[in-house]
Amino acid sequence: MDRICISPYSDIAHRAEVIALWKTVFGYKEAHNQPELVIDQKVAFDDELFFVATVGEAVIGTVMAGYDGHRGWIYSVAVSPEYRRRDVGSQLVRFAEGALARKGCMKVNLQILEGNESVIAFYASLGFSVEKRISMGKRIKENIPAT
Numbered sequence: 001m002d003r004i005c006i007s008p009y010s011d012i013a014h015r016a017e018v019i020a021l022w023k024t025v026f027g028y029k030e031a032h033n034q035p036e037l038v039i040d041q042k043v044a045f046d047d048e049l050f051f052v053a054t055v056g057e058a059v060i061g062t063v064m065a066g067y068d069g070h071r072g073w074i075y076s077v078a079v080s081p082e083y084r085r086r087d088v089g090s091q092l093v094r095f096a097e098g099a100l101a102r103k104g105c106m107k108v109n110l111q112i113l114e115g116n117e118s119v120i121a122f123y124a125s126l127g128f129s130v131e132k133r134i135s136m137g138k139r140i141k142e143n144i145p146a147t
């Protein structure tokens with residue numbers, strides 16, 4: 001059985017593999033969601049809430065969290081297809097939750113894109129429940145690089 005380790009993201013050690021994983025798993029097209037930009041901004045923010053799951057040197061999963069003093073958020077939960085249903089995703093989310101809890105966070109939120117409802121069961125297995133909310137967002141165009 002492979003030994004799975006969860007540790008803070010390191011730009012030197014993990015960058016290329018995280019980018020490759022996110023391109024495979026998420027494949028976002030929008031400029032503000034490009035992995036290189038997302039990573040650069042998170043690293044610059046330096047809140048120590050970005051984690052990877054590794055087997056040996058290989059990155060097999062990610063989770064990114066954020067805490068703004070009011071709510072914690074969980075983003076970018078991804079596990080390589082060949083490692084799914086082996087508890088990696090659960091370990092990543094629990095790890096991020098632990099880090100948020102240590103910062104004083106009282107409630108963690110996350111969003112699931114329309115069409116990806118099958119992951120509700122995954123988050124429900126970790127104690128999350130679907131809440132009646134309408135999610136809205138707005139892009140701040142001057143901060144998004146032109147493609």
Ligand SMILES: CC(C)(COP(=O)(O)OP(=O)(O)OC[C@H]1O[C@@H](n2cnc3c(N)ncnc32)[C@H](O)[C@@H]1OP(=O)(O)O)[C@@H](O)C(=O)NCCC(=O)NCCS
Pocket residue numbers: 025076077078079080083084085086087088089090091111112113116118119121122123125
């Ligand atoms: C969602 C994801 C992170 C789950 O990772 P994982 O390592 O396979 O999850 P776990 O092995 O920890 O699953 C724990 C439990 O969650 C549930 N679960 C996980 N994936 C599920 C799925 N696709 N459908 C239904 N239940 C699921 C099961 O109850 C599972 O327990 P079991 O394997 O004993 O039945 C992974 O499938 C993934 O990377 N998906 C693509 C990216 C994505 O959609 N991320 C979420 C964005 S909001």
